[in-house]
Amino acid sequence: MIKKYRLRQLSIMLVLLVLVNYRVSRASENPPSFKVYGDSPVLDYGKSGSWNETYTDPGAVMYADGLFHMFYNGFNGWPASVQIGYATSKDGLHWDKQGD
16 A cells, blocks of 8 residues: 555656656757656566665656656665666656666
């Protein structure tokens, strides 16, 4: 139950971050429009045994050079070490983790 609630919170945060960064970047570019799509997270947890198998927290999303760029935090407990991941997307919905 807590995990589902946390996923919903993270999804809402991600959408808000994308929308804010989208409006800022739009002054200099003409990126594709972004709309809320469903209530599931757009970035999955890492694979079993990975540094982000338990928690994935979107840190920031920006639009540049025709792509959405996301820097996200991953960790497996608290307190524990936190690592930063990087993912890209052409549409803001389907993401490719880079260097995972």
